[in-house]
Amino acid sequence: MPPAPSPGRGGDNRGRRSDRSGYQLIHRLAIDPAPYFRINHSGTRAHGVSHHPQGSHFEGGDTVRVRRSGSVLLAGVLLLATATPALAAPTDPLADFHQQQPSWSPCKAGSPTECASITVPLDYANPGGNRIRVAISRHKATDQAHRRGILLLNPGGPGGSGLGLADRLAKQQVAGVYDLVGFDPRGIGKSTKLQCTEVTGGPQVKNPTRPDDADLPTYTAWAQQQEHACQEAGGGLRPYINTNNTARDMDIIRAVLGEPKLNYLGYSYGTQLGATYGTLFPSRLDRNVLDSAMDPNKTWHEQDVDSVEAIGQNVNDWAAWVAARNNTFHLGTDAKQVKAGVEEIATALRTKPVAKLKDLAELDSSVGLYTRFRQGWAPLAKDLKAALDEVHGTGTADLSVAAGIARKRTLEKTVDGAYNTVLCEWDWPDERTSYRKMKQYRDTMPYGDAVGFMAPTPCAFRSFTRLETALPAKRDYPVGIVVQAEGDTQTAYPNGVAMAHTLGDNLISVRNEGVHGHYGSNTCVTALVDDYLINGVLPGSHTVCDPQQGPADIPPDTQRSAVAADIASLATTAQQIDAQLAESPAK
Template sequence: MVRKKLIAGLSVAAMTGALTVAVAGVAGGAPAVTWSPCTEEILVGFDCATVAVPMDYAHPDGKQISIAISRHKATEPQRRRGVLFTNPGGPGGTGRDLLYNYLETPLAKVYDIIGIDVRGLGGSTPLNCEVPSTPEPVPTTRPSDTVFPRITEYEKQWEEGCVRGGGEFRKHVTTPNTARDLDRVRAALGEDKISYLGVSYGTWLGAVYGQLFPEHLDRSVLDSSLDPGTTWHDQAYDVVDATKANFDHWASWTARRDATFHLGTTPKKVRASIDKIADRLAVEPVGGIENQTQLDLVVGQYTRYRQVWASLAKDLQKVQAELPLPAGDPALADSNRRAAAVAARLTEQAKTENGVYRTILCDWAWPTDLNVYYRDMRRVRETVPFGGTVPQLAPNNCFFHQGDREPLPAIGKAKYPKGLVLAAEGDTQTPMVNGEAMARTLGSSLIAVRGEGQHGQYTAGGMDPAIPVKPNPCVDDKVNAYLVDGKLPPRRTDCDSTNPPAAIPTDPAPGVEDLIADLGSIAEQLLHAVLPHQAR
């Protein structure tokens, strides 16, 4: 799940079920694909083509739009077992260049791997939104109450701009229609079935495809999944919980090494050290950090990735001591470089997917009371401001969306062919609980990666290029065995992360006072886990 545009700036008439049957019949008569070598520089070496699909599947003979696709042919054609459709998520990530992620895997030997720019994106018929005429509120991880209405007004302008820019086409950019496009592409390729590998939002798209066209889905891997039974808004609560859990794990790890980092001997004391830095940053820059927002983004980003826990603790130790960092200090400079790289990547992605992202979000129902958003923003601002959690809970353009949307299909195991779901313990974009829910709902097998924070598990496919990650054979081998040979793992398999924290010795056993403080922190975490979100 890619964060809404505000977070990117910080770092970061209803159809009936009968329509599906009609669409499936139409897809069978789709014209064959005509391939030619790709001419775009990033796609050179692949084959490219376009497929015409209805803009409105209720009127399949009406206006047509174009879907751009790419292909890498199986390198061992004698072993070819069909096509593998891929999707990078977003919603709205361009997909034709995703093929690069899989060229060095066994999948490339036996599958024609297909990349797709979904409707509205990239080389496909574009969906555009007009940019608001008023400036965006200054991005901040801790917006004051006075900023809330400005954020809301800005999002209203985005919705109005999307209505003007998208016109009639926007009404038909939905996840079910994107799934129908996939089936049109399948038919145009002359394939009876597809296998599917989707990441992030691509897992939801895959689940919807399997629900609408189960007879055409063979093997599927849903990597870093959404929860198919929960709205996008409510999954933001899971993001907050995962962000807090990452911070708590890092604080505990750091507290056990206070002789090295000097941030506090208990998790509470470590948090107090961070809060003192944040309080100072509210007044002036300190220790190479400009403001609270920069601090929150660095802390939120680094606490999810265990392999950089030590770097974060060392940097904050220097800031806490208010020691001016020498020009070009590699530690904090590296922290800021990575945070800036994440922000640049997400900002660029938001620019290219803007219309689709802000349209697909409105597939789901959203709270209609602004007080719900403002209440959550206040609560999280005080408790878990790290990594952009507060903007995640802010009103977005869908609060102002008007008009009917096609109901989302109910996802279940009755129709969906049993497949494989991947999830990571520290992933804050699609938290582990979402992946567990997807596997449970579909009756699919789950690979759970313990101690891992990256988003995208297969082929070390983390979505953050600024953080170094090592491949995880425990994950990759099982995915390959399933997609290539059909060997599905047991109902649940736990893998350990290949990106652990630095091997820094722990301090001697704590005294009684610290033990009591540790128990208090554990009790607080347990209370947080069992209380419903509304009670927090």
């Protein structure tokens, strides 16, 4: 069973602002404008805010100037916050945005889900300046008599389009009592888009999962080129594409839809976004679910290290499971022997093709992916034994289909401008530190994309001035739920435990599972979350769910004498996993 969160959950002071003095009066104002503006501890607006000239444009639609009175109102708000506490609350500087009337139309012909777009400030410190567009979708509650508001949805990423989530989750029970609301965050999809020019092909190295020392500078060159290309394509927009501004956009969505509060379901990076919204707007967040969560106390790079460790743990767990069933798989009686067999195949691949694998990267990505998904454990062991027999000259094997899927899902990444920009909210190690970690995992645990996780990133060479960084998480709103799988490699299990601990939320663990994103796919998780979102019934402080699909039901050698087992082919299992990933709401 996964460990429970440590005692005293939510009782420490990590993630809390040490000084909120500059906010105190503003938070007493009826319009509560403080979360929209960058304020330093003296109560004045932070320096370094840039403004675009009138008439500038971004891809995805023209930006529009609003009345200059907005700037005056902002100045007035800040002046009141520091000098005139006895005066009445000023006019809401975001009133123009809050009072929008979206023009709804079906997202696609015959669909009950409607789409529209709204405008939001490019820069919340200058709401009278340029506007950008945010695309939203809505599937109205089917039981209007019991409707309890909106459920805002985000799939993660960053860079994931959420416009289709309302339609995707419309068959869930929550669609009865909530308007399901999706959106494309700023910089993404049908919202004003930040589009980076891709540096073709990524780093060109012979063995990307096990690069030679001489190949490592290639990763730095690629990261620098990608950062330059992103800055060239969207440099004027990049300082404003960040988690805090997206959370502020969420609050405008809430206001435009006429709701005093929003309810929230976020997956993956969407958990960071949800926690940020709650930190900025605690009085406006009601029921909330963070599925496959990030650790709000760590940098993105530190969580990448956790992901690499999770890949290694999955490989070790798989090897131990296979070794306990040696009468079936014949790969060794302990985990060390099983992994030695994998490395024997890797050694052979350096000099000749094996099992129709093109290279080491196909082997390593296959081991990383199919040890994460437990239904892949038995087929992977079966096919690796066939590959090992081929190395020994006693058989043939074909891992090409499964390996192609694994390479696509593990190593082939689409460059996304919003992703590369949002990640720059965190600090990143320099290239020499990255090289040390790349060599460490190359030599000890090269499976999946472990080495790629440690490679230099474009954000290590950030070429724009970031106006804000990720906020410490704090909960002054109702207790919610964090869901986390034991074998998730996109957000590792300890990350979710840390999120639950920091916020004082209740934790649902999914044991022996590598899936990322569980609401809507795991029946145990879905039932618990539905009961909370619909009826307000929280599960216990730590509840454990079984996986939706665990390893094949093959008893260990100590529990049976028969050795025959009906094991699906790895190719078939790989195609099922590929389809499962395509349907997952979590990105």
